[in-house]
Amino acid sequence: MGPTRLLALVRKEFLALFRDPKSRIILIAPPVLQLLVFSYAATLEVRNVDVMVLNRDAGHWGSEFISRIEASPQFRLVQRTGNPAELHEAIDRERVIAAVEIGPDFSRDIEAGSTADMAVILDGRRSNASQIVAGYISAIATGLAADTPAGQRLASVRVGTVARNWFNPNLEFKWFMVPGLVASIAMLVGLLVTSLSIARERELGTFDQLMVSPLRTHEILIGKVIPPILIGFVHITLFILAAVWIFGIPLRGSLFALYGAAFFYLVSLVGFGLFISALAATQQQAILGAFLFLVPAMLLSGFATPIANMPEWLQVLTYVNPLRYFLVIVRGVFLKEIPLAEVVAETVPMALIAGVTLPAAGWLFRSRLE
Amino acid sequence: MNAYRRGRTRRLTALIRKESFQIVRDPSSILIALVLPLILLFLFGYGVSLDTTHTRVGLVLEETTPVTLDLAASFQNSRYFDVTIGHDRREFAEDLVESRIGGFLVIPDGFTADLTASRHPAVQVIVDGADPNTANFVQNYAAGTVSTWEAQRAAERALTATPLLVQQRFWFNPELKSRNFLVPGSISIVMTLVGTLLTSMVIAREWERGTMEAMMATPVTAWELLAGKIVPYFLLGLGSMTLCVILAVFLFHVPFRGSILALYALSAAFLMPALGQGFLISAVTKNQFLASQLALLSGFLPSFLLSGFIFEINSMPTVIQYISLAVPARYLIPSLQSVFLAGDIWPMFLRSILILVGFGIVLFAVAIRKTAKRIA
Numbered sequence: 001m002g003p004t005r006l007l008a009l010v011r012k013e014f015l016a017l018f019r020d021p022k023s024r025i026i027l028i029a030p031p032v033l034q035l036l037v038f039s040y041a042a043t044l045e046v047r048n049v050d051v052m053v054l055n056r057d058a059g060h061w062g063s064e065f066i067s068r069i070e071a072s073p074q075f076r077l078v079q080r081t082g083n084p085a086e087l088h089e090a091i092d093r094e095r096v097i098a099a100v101e102i103g104p105d106f107s108r109d110i111e112a113g114s115t116a117d118m119a120v121i122l123d124g125r126r127s128n129a130s131q132i133v134a135g136y137i138s139a140i141a142t143g144l145a146a147d148t149p150a151g152q153r154l155a156s157v158r159v160g161t162v163a164r165n166w167f168n169p170n171l172e173f174k175w176f177m178v179p180g181l182v183a184s185i186a187m188l189v190g191l192l193v194t195s196l197s198i199a200r201e202r203e204l205g206t207f208d209q210l211m212v213s214p215l216r217t218h219e220i221l222i223g224k225v226i227p228p229i230l231i232g233f234v235h236i237t238l239f240i241l242a243a244v245w246i247f248g249i250p251l252r253g254s255l256f257a258l259y260g261a262a263f264f265y266l267v268s269l270v271g272f273g274l275f276i277s278a279l280a281a282t283q284q285q286a287i288l289g290a291f292l293f294l295v296p297a298m299l300l301s302g303f304a305t306p307i308a309n310m311p312e313w314l315q316v317l318t319y320v321n322p323l324r325y326f327l328v329i330v331r332g333v334f335l336k337e338i339p340l341a342e343v344v345a346e347t348v349p350m351a352l353i354a355g356v357t358l359p360a361a362g363w364l365f366r367s368r369l370e
Numbered sequence: 371m372n373a374y375r376r377g378r379t380r381r382l383t384a385l386i387r388k389e390s391f392q393i394v395r396d397p398s399s400i401l402i403a404l405v406l407p408l409i410l411l412f413l414f415g416y417g418v419s420l421d422t423t424h425t426r427v428g429l430v431l432e433e434t435t436p437v438t439l440d441l442a443a444s445f446q447n448s449r450y451f452d453v454t455i456g457h458d459r460r461e462f463a464e465d466l467v468e469s470r471i472g473g474f475l476v477i478p479d480g481f482t483a484d485l486t487a488s489r490h491p492a493v494q495v496i497v498d499g500a501d502p503n504t505a506n507f508v509q510n511y512a513a514g515t516v517s518t519w520e521a522q523r524a525a526e527r528a529l530t531a532t533p534l535l536v537q538q539r540f541w542f543n544p545e546l547k548s549r550n551f552l553v554p555g556s557i558s559i560v561m562t563l564v565g566t567l568l569t570s571m572v573i574a575r576e577w578e579r580g581t582m583e584a585m586m587a588t589p590v591t592a593w594e595l596l597a598g599k600i601v602p603y604f605l606l607g608l609g610s611m612t613l614c615v616i617l618a619v620f621l622f623h624v625p626f627r628g629s630i631l632a633l634y635a636l637s638a639a640f641l642m643p644a645l646g647q648g649f650l651i652s653a654v655t656k657n658q659f660l661a662s663q664l665a666l667l668s669g670f671l672p673s674f675l676l677s678g679f680i681f682e683i684n685s686m687p688t689v690i691q692y693i694s695l696a697v698p699a700r701y702l703i704p705s706l707q708s709v710f711l712a713g714d715i716w717p718m719f720l721r722s723i724l725i726l727v728g729f730g731i732v733l734f735a736v737a738i739r740k741t742a743k744r745i746a
Binding site: 025026029030033037038040041042043044045046047048049050076091092093094110113115116117118119120121122123124125126127128129130131132134135137138139141142144145148150151158159160161162163164165166167168169171172173175176283284285287288291292295296299300304305306308309310311314328331332335336338339342 | 398401402405406409410413414416417418419420421425426466467468469485490491492493494495496497498499500501502503504505506507509510512513514516517519520532533534535536537538539540541542543544546547548550551571575658659660662663666667671675676678680681682684685686687690704707708711712715717718
């Protein structure tokens with residue numbers, strides 16, 4: 001096979017990609033928007049919490065508790081009320097995520113050394129956020145309890161917990177999200193570019209021209225596959241730079257291992273893209289096909305929620321998802337300095353996926369031509 | 371009834387019939403209106419879970435005494451943890467690097483002696499910060515388990531009572547199943563797909579093929595044309611929503627505590643801005659490819675990310691919070707979650723409906739202007 005012919009085809013593909021305003025949009029708009037919106041908006045942290053307080057206690061400890069909530073950086077608005085109906089309504093209408101109810105005997109119980117009760121009502125409609133808020137309020141309560149007379153007496157026998165956050169000392173959500181984006185954006189672009197390239201030529205009729213050129217079918221396929229892989233590498237590189245320089249995320253592991261794994265990742269994705277391309281008759285169908293692949297691939301990868309939370313039968317499905325493996329590698333290389341053996345162990349499945357999807361796409365392609 | 375009016379009814383019926391035939395015949399409509407909703411609902415029902423029950427953790431017992439075994443047992447009995455016991459922290463360090471566990475707890479050597487000598491013993495909680503959400507939960511629940519264990523010990527020995535007891539009550543969703551709020555939320559995503567993505571692509575195709583201009587040449591007015599397009603997709607959107615609700619209730623067992631009336635009123639109100647946006651996108655782009663990209667970027671992604679569906683709006687940077695005010699799904703999702711989990715809260719629903727209808731009117735007005743301008 002002539003390298004000049006192949007090179008010419010690759011050049012033509014690049015020209016087509018950058019000259020066509022539609023493909024330029026795909027190359028630029030989704031990646032930039034994703035990076036900005038996801039990194040800043042997609043956070044499961046809970047800040048600026050609004051709570052309502054119903055304090056029936058006239059003593060010192062009730063108001064002390066409220067002022068500790070107000071002083072806590074996670075809380076924004078602490079509304080006071082004397083009316084249980086208003087508290088009910090504030091939770092119902094999602095004006096606050098939590099409400100604290102302090103009974104009339106609160107201070108008296110504390111001074112007397114008996115157990116003082118306090119109720120926290122949380123909005124279960126947002127159960128993830130409300131569990132975190134419950135954690136904040138419990139921590140404040142624990143602090144208050146330690147300062148009560150009984151707490152001080154107990155202090156000497158109290159068992160504490162000392163938390164250490166490995167890999168991400170301040171538990172910053174961006175450190176979790178941005179490395180994930182490096183992997184997922186490369187997927188989005190790589191898949192769309194590949195699946196659209198052949199569909200576009202089919203629609204315009206230029207594909208038949210390619211077919212009657214001296215290029216062999218596999219040469220055409222290789223020519224179609226190289227540009228998305230190179231573009232994928234460019235995107236990965238740009239996002240690694242952004243992660244380190246803009247978002248300040250540590251890069252602890254080996255870049256060499258990361259790029260090595262990225263090659264197999266991109267090849268396996270391009271295999272899927274080519275598959276969609278071979279099935280789609282129009283660009284419209286190619287986009288829908290890519291969308292149908294991308295949404296499940298994103299959701300079933302561990303990108304936003306842990307794979308371990310999924311039912312067993314669904315976990316099996318994640319084994320054919322290249323993003324699942326590459327995410328472990330990217331997060332590992334950025335935050336954890338994962339051992340090379342682990343990188344290899346996660347790369348092998350991607351190589352296997354590529355080994356199946358690429359030939360299968362080629363076969364499907366040829367059989368659709370005849 | 372005069373002749374013009376009669377003609378209008380006939381024209382409108384004919385248009386609606388024509389659109390309905392097109393929907394039924396076009397495979398991509400079926401794909402977006404039926405297959406995609408099912409896939410999305412299955413993914414959100416089964417695949418996406420923020421439930422932190424049974425997080426896998428390691429527990430290192432550096433010493434084995436009745437006291438530490440008792441504490442270990444209360445970790446093992448916790449509904450939040452799936453505990454593996456070991457005796458050396460190095461065993462778990464590797465698991466943590468390779469993300470096989472969410473964290474590990476260490477009951478250190480000398481714990482019992484420190485406890486009896488009142489020297490502040492502490493359980494160490496080492497979590498995987500690479501997954502901050504799980505890390506937070508492991509920390510909170512570990513602290514909770516330790517203090518419950520302490521309170522029990524104190525009660526058993528009739529020591530001084532614990533000074534403070536916080537009772538937590540999670541309303542509407544006491545089992546804390548994330549599915550219960552994710553599935554209702556995903557219904558609004560489905561309606562966005564039908565209303566915005568499908569509508570914009572189908573109408574853009576008519577512009578591309580020139581059939582839109584052909585229709586403009588008939589006695590049909592712009593309003594009739596719009597109504598003829600909107601009614602079938604409106605019904606299709608409600609149909610997809612109904613399908614999703616049936617699945618949510620009967621397959622995923624999400625409680626449905628509100629009324630059917632509220633559900634349909636909210637959904638109908640939401641479909642107005644969704645369809646308006648779809649119509650506007652098609653009128654502006656007149657091109658299927660651009661329409662689909664714009665619909666995904668301005669419809670699908672914002673309803674997914676900036677609506678409070680998964681990510682708390684209050685935690686986002688202020689600028690993004692302001693942007694989220696323009697996302698219709700933001701007004702639907704809390705109400706939709708309430709219809710399922712809390713029941714009818716009409717003051718909240720009416721406010722959402724008013725805002726959504728307002729959005730709808732503005733979008734339709736702009737879309738009509740854009741359509742009319744093109745022809746002039």
